[in-house]
Amino acid sequence: xxxxxxxxxIIEKLNRDQKINLLELSQxxxxxxxxxxxxxxxxxxxxxxKKVHGxxxxxxxxxxxxxxxSSADQQEVVMLTRKAQKLFYNHQTILMDGGTTNFHxxxxxxxxxEMTVITNSLPLAAVLNEHPKIETILLGGTYHKRYQIxxxxxxxxxxxxxxxxxxxxxxxxxxxEVGVTLRHYEESVLKQKMAQAAKKVAICAIxxxxxxxxxxxxxxxxxxxxxxxxxxxxxxxxxxxxxxxIELI
Amino acid sequence: xxxxxxxxxIIEKLNRDQKINLLELSQxxxxxxxxxxxxxxxxxxxxxxKKVHGxxxxxxxxxxxxxxxSSADQQEVVMLTRKAQKLFYNHQTILMDGGTTNFHxxxxxxxxxEMTVITNSLPLAAVLNEHPKIETILLGGTYHKRYQIxxxxxxxxxxxxxxxxxxxxxxxxxxxEVGVTLRHYEESVLKQKMAQAAKKVAICAIxxxxxxxxxxxxxxxxxxxxxxxxxxxxxxxxxxxxxxxIELI
DNA sequence: CTTTTTTTTGCATTTTTTTGCAAAGAATTT
DNA sequence: AAATTCTTTGCAAAAAAATGCAAAAAAAAG
Numbered sequence: 001x002x003x004x005x006x007x008x009x010i011i012e013k014l015n016r017d018q019k020i021n022l023l024e025l026s027q028x029x030x031x032x033x034x035x036x037x038x039x040x041x042x043x044x045x046x047x048x049x050k051k052v053h054g055x056x057x058x059x060x061x062x063x064x065x066x067x068x069x070s071s072a073d074q075q076e077v078v079m080l081t082r083k084a085q086k087l088f089y090n091h092q093t094i095l096m097d098g099g100t101t102n103f104h105x106x107x108x109x110x111x112x113x114e115m116t117v118i119t120n121s122l123p124l125a126a127v128l129n130e131h132p133k134i135e136t137i138l139l140g141g142t143y144h145k146r147y148q149i150x151x152x153x154x155x156x157x158x159x160x161x162x163x164x165x166x167x168x169x170x171x172x173x174x175x176x177e178v179g180v181t182l183r184h185y186e187e188s189v190l191k192q193k194m195a196q197a198a199k200k201v202a203i204c205a206i207x208x209x210x211x212x213x214x215x216x217x218x219x220x221x222x223x224x225x226x227x228x229x230x231x232x233x234x235x236x237x238x239x240x241x242x243x244x245x246i247e248l249i
Numbered sequence: 250x251x252x253x254x255x256x257x258x259i260i261e262k263l264n265r266d267q268k269i270n271l272l273e274l275s276q277x278x279x280x281x282x283x284x285x286x287x288x289x290x291x292x293x294x295x296x297x298x299k300k301v302h303g304x305x306x307x308x309x310x311x312x313x314x315x316x317x318x319s320s321a322d323q324q325e326v327v328m329l330t331r332k333a334q335k336l337f338y339n340h341q342t343i344l345m346d347g348g349t350t351n352f353h354x355x356x357x358x359x360x361x362x363e364m365t366v367i368t369n370s371l372p373l374a375a376v377l378n379e380h381p382k383i384e385t386i387l388l389g390g391t392y393h394k395r396y397q398i399x400x401x402x403x404x405x406x407x408x409x410x411x412x413x414x415x416x417x418x419x420x421x422x423x424x425x426e427v428g429v430t431l432r433h434y435e436e437s438v439l440k441q442k443m444a445q446a447a448k449k450v451a452i453c454a455i456x457x458x459x460x461x462x463x464x465x466x467x468x469x470x471x472x473x474x475x476x477x478x479x480x481x482x483x484x485x486x487x488x489x490x491x492x493x494x495i496e497l498i
Numbered sequence: 499c500t501t502t503t504t505t506t507t508g509c510a511t512t513t514t515t516t517t518g519c520a521a522a523g524a525a526t527t528t
Numbered sequence: 529a530a531a532t533t534c535t536t537t538g539c540a541a542a543a544a545a546a547t548g549c550a551a552a553a554a555a556a557a558g
Contacts, residue, residue, distance in 0.1 A: 140389025
């Protein structure tokens, strides 16, 4: 039995039962306790589960994401959102808008992170409920039911009085030529305003979004300060970003 | 049985029954009393429940789905929220704050009701997602994690520019002598401001809340325009309300 | 095809965590 | 105030995790 197969079986069992027991599993797969334990350590490093005393439990944020993404995409998202954690320090104030990526990043905030998060996304505020040390400020406005965010003039006005350390921008398309683009007009205007309210702008781009262009333009490449991507440093696509002086993670 | 599984089961049982007994639970899960108690301590640290003498109770002050009240209470809530529907017409703009009662009322809005709802409650906004014809406006501000509402100066400021037809006020205690009272100071101030922004103020009082007095006063009886109650019209308690010219439903 | 290198695996030892127990202290009830 | 019930505390046994090491297996190199 090769390692990869074992690990695949572990993940499968975990998805079924929500929890696994190391001893039980080692007997079931007929390998030593240590091998299983090492597998679980590896899987935890990949962010695919959470190790606990006596076994492992499913990573909650992965379970309901299964629906729309392939497992390869999932792994990329896990990796990217982990990388993104480098952006956050105690006593910062950051601005985050809606979108699944931002949602997953917020889910993975360290529990002891002391920060202020300003957002117009209701799911994000709900997730931050789990992080007692994070102060959440919600931007009020007309509630957009589909995207579950607030939009409109009132949000814009509140942004005028705000100055934050970092803006983590959600988006639909990123192209070296065109810049950052979006499907929804009102949001694109809002994001421009948000970018103005921040000292730095960061975006987190899964490979799927690179080289795609959507209808409404948010900003140019040069307006982005930090890009989080899973592309290898050698990738030619990154040259365009480097030329704009964008910090790559 | 690993610790995490036990704790998950504890939370599940807690969500079902709203309260748990340590001894009973230790027998059920077949572990020592001490282990269960230590689990409960950990869960309390995580803010997932509240420890009480001999057991634990659900922490979520707003555990909407399964109310911790008796079935008699539940029936009363259902009846009251039905009655409350009389207050709503098309093309109105109303203000609603947090609390379970308002939540249940919003749940029962007719699907074809065309209305604008302004609120500082996130669960309420989430519920209104199910009502396509209702426009929801969210008041922005500091997010209060426990009550799941926005509070603070920013909310107050937005209220200054608002004038609505009706304010449906949530509250903790209603007494003919003292008036409307609340447990939470900041909210009580906010509710005063909300009342000022509305042409009419309505409250929906389950019998349990009548004659109870909490720490912070929101307003006098005379500031209330409409009271929804399940008391019989002959009940003497209602006389005080009638004298203040309050419309009874 | 053999040798070398790397990876994987299992085992023994140490360290840490968890668990159950008992005695002492609080809180609650009668 | 006494009795009962629950909590807290310290402790020791048990369970599990981490660590270091060597044998076995697999992969790479010659």
